[in-house]
Amino acid sequence: MTKLALSDSILMKVEKPARYIGNELNSVKKDKNQVDVRFAMAFPDVYEIGMSHLGIQILYDMFNKREDTWCERVYSPWPDLHKIMKEKNIPLFALESQEPVKNFDFLGITLQYEMCYTNILQLLDLSQIPLLAAERTNEDPIVIGGGPCTYNPEPIADFFDMFYIGEGEIMYDDLIELYKSMKKANKSREEFLHEVSKIEGIYVPSLYDVTYKENGTIDEMIPKFEDVPKKVKKQIVMDMTESVYPEKPIVPFIKVTQDRVVLEIQRGCIRGCRFCQAGMIYRPNREKNVERLKDLAVKMLKATGHEEISLSSLSSSDYSQLDELITFLIDNCNGNGVNISLPSLRIDAFSLDIMSKVQDIKKSSLTFAPEAGSQRLRDVINKGLTKEVILDGAHQAFLGGWNKVKLYFMLGLPTETEEDMKAIPELANEIAALYYDTVPKQERNGKCQITISTSFFVPKPFTPFQWAGMFEPEEYLRRAKIVNDTVKAQLNHKSIRYNWHQADVTLLEGVLARGDRKLSQAILYVYEHGGFFDAWSEFFNYDLWLEAFEKCGISIDFYAIRQRDEDEVFPWDFIDCGVTKEFMLREWHTALSETVTPNCRMRCSGCGARKYLGGVCYENKN
Incomplete structure (x- = not known):
């Protein structure tokens, strides 16, 4: 058995030590001396979240099918272990071999949501890899990002050597073969990055210059060399x-x-x-x-x-x-x-x-996602779902024995009015009424339970709503209050429960999703001042982010709240997403x-x- 990177005394001090010991059923062990490439596949969140990610499981299996490659896993240490590792200068390690990530050829980080961006820096910091790509040498791993957030990689571009745009099953073999040949020829890190940028789907931020207009929007993004592509085309699996x-x-x-x-x-x-x-x-x-x-x-x-x-x-x-x-x-x-x-x-x-x-009908609940309460707003968002369809579905469910329904909506959608907001609990009330009107008392599984959940809308890149603006947190909460007050006014309000998301987290997500390279300095500031695990409410510190934006000259209004001009060049326009x-x-x-x-x-x-x-x-x- 591989010797653990952490001693028993340290493991006894941290929550859930099984997060860090490896050796799980079906994990892959190889002889490091018999492989040419070592790839650490990281998820910038805690083990329980990262182990649930299908993409890493697929790539882990794909890489390890190659005899010349050993892929291992890395997850963000929980704050208790993070503190110990910093104090004792213990480098972050991969689970399978328990060896330091800094000794690997590649560190691949999957990017599933914007609120994990500070955890990217945690992974690099604990791995003892320079946080900024420009400061890395031939002795450091190549840091590569993948996943949905790479469809606007610019806010974190300074931290990565390259990004893989699209589905990983396509071009990674080409990348590994190129790396092996250039490593054998003793080529430098810079030479490899230049050459790898020619592989479809690979984006190397250091090979592009970005210029800005006087109003702060992007003027153009130009490759530094003629053989570097102007557009990076996403890669997808067709079979x-x-x-x-x-x-x-x-x-x-x-x-x-x-x-x-x-x-x-x-x-x-x-x-x-x-x-x-x-x-x-x-x-x-x-x-x-x-x-x-x-x-x-x-x-x-x-x-x-x-x-x-x-x-x-x-x-x-x-x-x-x-x-x-x-x-x-x-x-x-x-x-x-x-x-x-x-x-x-x-x-x-x-x-x-x-x-x-x-x-088990008595235990389970059904989930509807109307996204908007009114038909008008459902048409705006192209939900393709009518009120009649929703009510008929609920009716069928109640007759089938269900009495618990979860309804998911968004607040802050483009063109939303107060009537649209009030329509959310009004729809929930109609569904509850349907239960009491159509299910005979002797056949009910108890009282009807309708749970309404609203998230706040974020206009993401590569959507028709990418031109839309957002709101200040206070405005989102005002809208949630309208919904909450309307719930209380409904005839069946005792059967309705209402939950809403954090408004400040939503606004920050919008800034990070729609930002450019200037944001990297703010992300770095937050991490250097103790901020990470922002996706967890107990660790999220909005005031620290506001401080970082002020210190770095970042305008929340510019990046998130204003509606974008139709002819504006977006930070992500260099990507061909199909x-x-x-x-x-x-x-x-x-x-x-x-x-x-x-x-x-x-x-x-x-x-x-x-x-x-x-x-x-x-x-x-x-």
Whole structure:
């Protein structure tokens, strides 16, 4: 067994020491002397969150299938261990070998949400790697970022040697082969970075100059060399059936957020919700063959011993072979004591019939995501969901035995009015009334429980709403109060509970999501003054961020609150995400006219993603 990087005395002092010891079932051990490349794959959050991330599991499996590469995992140490490591000068280590990350060839950091940005610096700092890419030498690992936040990497560009834009299964083999050949030829770090920038999907920030206009917006972003691409094109997997997928996922020692087998059934989404970044950047929709999914389900359950399997997709109801897959899982897994989790389903008769077979109705709740309370605002955001559909779904659910419903909405959406805000609890009231009107008293499972949750809208890059502005935290809270007061005025208010998110976190997320390279100095300031784990409310310090913005000359209004001009150059415009800016601007105008755009299976709207499929997304396209 590998000698642990932390002594027993240290492990006894920290919460959940099993986070740091490795040796989990299905983790990969190799002889470091028999490999050419060592890759540390890091998630900038605590073990329980990072171990639940499917992307790392896929890349871990893919890298370790190569005989010349050993991929290991790294997660953010919890503050208790962070303090000890700093005091005792213990370098951050990978779980499999327990060896320092600073000795690896690559440190890959997956970027799933903006509030983890200070934890990027924690990982680098504890690894004893210079925080700024410009200060690293040939002795340091190549630091590479991947994941959805790389669709605007500019706020953290100074901390990374490169970014991989898109899905990791495509170009990493080319990257590793190039690294091996240049390392053998004794080429410098700078020479490697220059050469790797020519691989599709790889963005090397140090090879680009950014100039600004007098008003602070970007004038242009130009490569420093002629052979460096002006546009970086996202990479996506077109054959989902044959693409790599872990048949033996790692099984954690402790309970993690997603403590189950995860079966990815498709990528992309046909729906076109105008607020949804994932629905845009993962286009086009690509399905995995049902026979492959059946095979994976059986193998993964056998290899892990998990008692639950979950389907992963942005919109599971749109998977064309869902009926066959669910029938197989019920017949072959559910009867063996395996629970089946079905997120991202529309609440219709088919879905409710399926869920009644795989869920304990008395214990479970159903989730609707209308996103907006009024039909007008649902049309603005292109939700494609009518009030009649929502009420019919609730009606079917109540008749099927459910009495708990969760409703997810957003506040602060473009064009939102006070009537739209009040429509949220009014809709909840109608759903509650439906329960008491349609379910006979003797057949009820108790009182109806409607839980409303509102998040505050963030206009993300590569969405039709990327031109929209945000609000000050006080304004978000005013809107939440309107909803809360309206809940109290409803006839069925005792059946309705209301939760809302932190407003200051939302505004900061907007700044980080929409910012440029100037933000890196503020992120660095926050970390150097003790800020990290910002995604955790107990550690989030908004005042420290305000202090950092003031010290660094960063305007929250400029980056988040103002509405962007239609001809403005965005920090992320150098990325080709497959969906054109012209399409998104057209959708922005369509939203303001309160008009719905049909989903991709109904009609092609010319977003640009068809190019990945040879010009045709679906056979029934016009």
